[in-house]
Amino acid sequence: MAHVTIEWTANLEGQMDVEALMSLVAADMRERADGVFPVGGIRVRAFRVDDYVIADNACADDAFINLDVKMGAGRSPEFRQRYFDALFARITGFLQPLSESRPLALSMYVKEAEGWKHNTIHDRLKKAS
Amino acid sequence: MAHVTIEWTANLEGQMDVEALMSLVAADMRERADGVFPVGGIRVRAFRVDDYVIADNACADDAFINLDVKMGAGRSPEFRQRYFDALFARITGFLQPLSESRPLALSMYVKEAEGWKHNTIHDRLKKAS
Amino acid sequence: MAHVTIEWTANLEGQMDVEALMSLVAADMRERADGVFPVGGIRVRAFRVDDYVIADNACADDAFINLDVKMGAGRSPEFRQRYFDALFARITGFLQPLSESRPLALSMYVKEAEGWKHNTIHDRLKKAS
Numbered sequence: 494m495a496h497v498t499i500e501w502t503a504n505l506e507g508q509m510d511v512e513a514l515m516s517l518v519a520a521d522m523r524e525r526a527d528g529v530f531p532v533g534g535i536r537v538r539a540f541r542v543d544d545y546v547i548a549d550n551a552c553a554d555d556a557f558i559n560l561d562v563k564m565g566a567g568r569s570p571e572f573r574q575r576y577f578d579a580l581f582a583r584i585t586g587f588l589q590p591l592s593e594s595r596p597l598a599l600s601m602y603v604k605e606a607e608g609w610k611h612n613t614i615h616d617r618l619k620k621a622s
Numbered sequence: 623m624a625h626v627t628i629e630w631t632a633n634l635e636g637q638m639d640v641e642a643l644m645s646l647v648a649a650d651m652r653e654r655a656d657g658v659f660p661v662g663g664i665r666v667r668a669f670r671v672d673d674y675v676i677a678d679n680a681c682a683d684d685a686f687i688n689l690d691v692k693m694g695a696g697r698s699p700e701f702r703q704r705y706f707d708a709l710f711a712r713i714t715g716f717l718q719p720l721s722e723s724r725p726l727a728l729s730m731y732v733k734e735a736e737g738w739k740h741n742t743i744h745d746r747l748k749k750a751s
Numbered sequence: 752m753a754h755v756t757i758e759w760t761a762n763l764e765g766q767m768d769v770e771a772l773m774s775l776v777a778a779d780m781r782e783r784a785d786g787v788f789p790v791g792g793i794r795v796r797a798f799r800v801d802d803y804v805i806a807d808n809a810c811a812d813d814a815f816i817n818l819d820v821k822m823g824a825g826r827s828p829e830f831r832q833r834y835f836d837a838l839f840a841r842i843t844g845f846l847q848p849l850s851e852s853r854p855l856a857l858s859m860y861v862k863e864a865e866g867w868k869h870n871t872i873h874d875r876l877k878k879a880s
Contacts, residue, residue, distance in 0.1 A: 737860035
């Protein structure tokens with residue numbers, strides 16, 4: 494599984510394509526991760542952050558985009574480094590026009606977790622294939 | 623203490639009773655956890671997820687419900703396994719009509735943490751008892 | 752870096768100054784942490800929690816405010832204890848009128864993480880100085 498949560502500050506409204514960013518991340522996990530993330534377990538969501546204080550609280554243009562990734566345990570450190578280096582490079586590239594035009598803090602964190610699950614999306618995907 | 627955060631995708635609006643799900647979790651922690659979770663420290667919240675991409679991004683009916691639980695450190699692995707197995711079974715039962723009628727990814731994660739606290743709900747509960 | 756997420760229940764609307772609380776935390780991290788948190792990496796956000804169940808679910812006045820802090824790894828345990836004891840004391844002081852007038856669960860958790868980053872706020876700060 495892979496859970497991704499994207500936070501983005503409200504002062505980016507109209508200047509970034511949230512849907513496109515979510516789709517980029519989901520597609521990357523489907524197509525460029527050597528099958529490590531089962532398709533039916535990919536869940537990306539985004540939240541607009543309306544209330545925030547950044548840095549010295551002196552610049553209304555300061556913005557941030559933060560990604561938190563949670564994936565199942567057991568992937569090798571090598572995979573983790575290589576895959577997320579590449580993913581972050583693609584995200585940075587996608588957001589380059591934005592980060593060049595204004596002060597923007599872009600960040601991504603990855604953690605592992607094992608939990609409980611009951612997922613009927615896998616059945617939907619099997620029927621579709 | 624026990625913090626629970628429930629995320630649910632907006633395409634479930636009108637099809638699930640969020641209040642009932644939160645109440646089920648809180649009641650379960652009060653009544654079926656051998657007193658492990660002090661009542662005054664139980665805090666369950668739910669967020670509707672309006673922006674999301676799921677799986678192959680091909681089915682508007684795909685939905686997810688995710689629960690993140692944070693509890694104090696020190697509970698035994700046996701308690702943790704037994705209690706959360708049972709809790710997840712009850713949640714799965716409560717949501718069965720939903721997960722049988724559409725593709726739904728249901729998940730729950732549990733982690734431990736110790737923090738700082740100042741809680742006057744305990745006083746309210748003592749006065750009430 | 753320091754990420755702070757503040758959650759506060761909707762029944763506190765109009766009774767607490769969320770902007771002031773965020774500013775207090777950010778200023779504290781800038782001015783009282785021995786320079787441990789680079790200014791350009793401070794990101795505080797707040798979310799109003801509209802759907803929640805607290806404690807015995809019996810008192811509409813029950814409220815909570817929760818702070819989750821994520822900071823870079825490598826700070827000493829001594830710094831961590833001393834700094835966050837002091838920060839929490841200031842937050843508790845700021846919220847004292849509230850916690851004395853109603854049942855309020857105030858909590859703060861701190862964890863460490865290392866991630867990926869690309870931050871042009873540092874450039875803005877350098878130009879400003």
